[in-house]
Amino acid sequence: MEAWVEILVKAPDLEIVGVRGQVRRSGEGDRADIAPDLQQVLGARVGPGIKKIVRGLIADGPLVETLAILLDECCNGVILSFTRDVLVLAPQDRAGEKAFFSNMVRANPRLYNSCAALSADSPLMADLNLEKC
Amino acid sequence: MLKFARNKLTSVYRKGEDRLAVHGVLEDDIYGLEIDLDLSLSGLEVLSIQGCWNRMENAECPRALPFLQEAVGFRIDQDFTQKVQKIVGRKSCRHFADLILECGEAARDAARLIREKDLEARGPEIEVEDYFGKAGGSGKNESPTNLSVKERVVEHGREASRGMVIDLHVHSSPASPCSSNPVERLIEEARAIGLDGICLTDHNHVWDPTEVEGLRQKHGFLILGGNEITTDQGDILVLGLEEDIQGVIKLEELRERVLKAGAFMIAAHPFRGFLTFGIGYLGLTPEKARERPVFQGVDAVEVLNSRVSEKENRFAAQVAEGLGLPLTGGSDAHRAGEVGLYATRFADPIRNERDLVEALKNGRFSPVVFREQ
Numbered sequence: 301m302e303a304w305v306e307i308l309v310k311a312p313d314l315e316i317v318g319v320r321g322q323v324r325r326s327g328e329g330d331r332a333d334i335a336p337d338l339q340q341v342l343g344a345r346v347g348p349g350i351k352k353i354v355r356g357l358i359a360d361g362p363l364v365e366t367l368a369i370l371l372d373e374c375c376n377g378v379i380l381s382f383t384r385d386v387l388v389l390a391p392q393d394r395a396g397e398k399a400f401f402s403n404m405v406r407a408n409p410r411l412y413n414s415c416a417a418l419s420a421d422s423p424l425m426a427d428l429n430l431e432k433c
Numbered sequence: 434m435l436k437f438a439r440n441k442l443t444s445v446y447r448k449g450e451d452r453l454a455v456h457g458v459l460e461d462d463i464y465g466l467e468i469d470l471d472l473s474l475s476g477l478e479v480l481s482i483q484g485c486w487n488r489m490e491n492a493e494c495p496r497a498l499p500f501l502q503e504a505v506g507f508r509i510d511q512d513f514t515q516k517v518q519k520i521v522g523r524k525s526c527r528h529f530a531d532l533i534l535e536c537g538e539a540a541r542d543a544a545r546l547i548r549e550k551d552l553e554a555r556g557p558e559i560e561v562e563d564y565f566g567k568a569g570g571s572g573k574n575e576s577p578t579n580l581s582v583k584e585r586v587v588e589h590g591r592e593a594s595r596g597m598v599i600d601l602h603v604h605s606s607p608a609s610p611c612s613s614n615p616v617e618r619l620i621e622e623a624r625a626i627g628l629d630g631i632c633l634t635d636h637n638h639v640w641d642p643t644e645v646e647g648l649r650q651k652h653g654f655l656i657l658g659g660n661e662i663t664t665d666q667g668d669i670l671v672l673g674l675e676e677d678i679q680g681v682i683k684l685e686e687l688r689e690r691v692l693k694a695g696a697f698m699i700a701a702h703p704f705r706g707f708l709t710f711g712i713g714y715l716g717l718t719p720e721k722a723r724e725r726p727v728f729q730g731v732d733a734v735e736v737l738n739s740r741v742s743e744k745e746n747r748f749a750a751q752v753a754e755g756l757g758l759p760l761t762g763g764s765d766a767h768r769a770g771e772v773g774l775y776a777t778r779f780a781d782p783i784r785n786e787r788d789l790v791e792a793l794k795n796g797r798f799s800p801v802v803f804r805e806q
Contacts, residue, residue: 311715312716415523
């Protein structure tokens, strides 16, 4: 299998305004036309829930799982490019790091308990009083 | 200008007659991690897993490593993705989960190639089951629950003085796989904190009206059946539509069906996660946000939701108010302890789903912070 997908995302809404791709080689036939499936994601916005939306929008077919993975990865890249810009600001010292991640979770409660590092018993969350989470 | 790059590499080795070894590497501008998986070839079952960090986000990321063991015993089948994301992704780290899934895909492809080569070597006398595996698995149907209904009058003693306060957005288990509490526990909690009712809005799940009525009678408490439907424009709470909609539907198609049924649509948590990087950073203003298609296709906007930040709730309210759309509140509870964090106060009495839709259409309601009252 050899394939590529590109998405064009418009700021500030992170709406997918362009998408293209090609399957260069696959067990399902090299000339598979993936354009109609890819076009289905136009108008969706990169953000929480996008994986489910992408999988739901593209039709069933032998290459759907591959296309979903490629599109997911594109969306991940968009989000992580912003995440990186935030994370480079994290202090290196222990106290500074703790305060930084506490504030990050306070501003984004969905991050709380979203992984081992941000779990309730993690030292990074020790000072966080987030009753609602 | 390249803003971000991620590379993933997976390699699959045949270690023995029935053993595959998979090595995965993920490298991007933030994270660097590797895993080694051992799988059985016949069952594609994870036999062992080891992981390590090469570069991580913070000093506590190593806490993720012991939880990788949760994946031992998983089979690469149709539930694999969900189990890895839900269990490894949350307890350990979603980037390790991502890499495990990549390794799983590679192992599945490798197993297919190995099987094809084995078949070639064995010659043409092959049974269909040898090739595709034997049918079976986890698809057993559960028998329906026998519902015992006791007649009891639902009382709403305080409704005259303060209206009715209903949590319009509640998830229950097992209807919502992401929820951890059965409906009985949610009802118990809702009653204990003084709510007048809850609306069950499980993901793409239609509650049987008879079952909901049975719950109302059994518990003497107002329980309403709703639905949270995934559209291409995000999640929508739908009240008054009994149609079972699976997968992801286009917003305009859902709107058509809702209008036909006389139902009601609420944009659920419309800015969840969108302000993570700061409104200023992306330049998203309420004026620009109002242009989103979702706001042209709903009847109201959820502006109090406990699973988003206060900033995102405030932003949703600014957008909705600018458009003149009514505002609602709902906890989006996935655990009993979250029920009623936010709710909606109705001026009109509500006894069932029909009353709810009517009250929503009358517009005499407002979102409330409930638990802090």
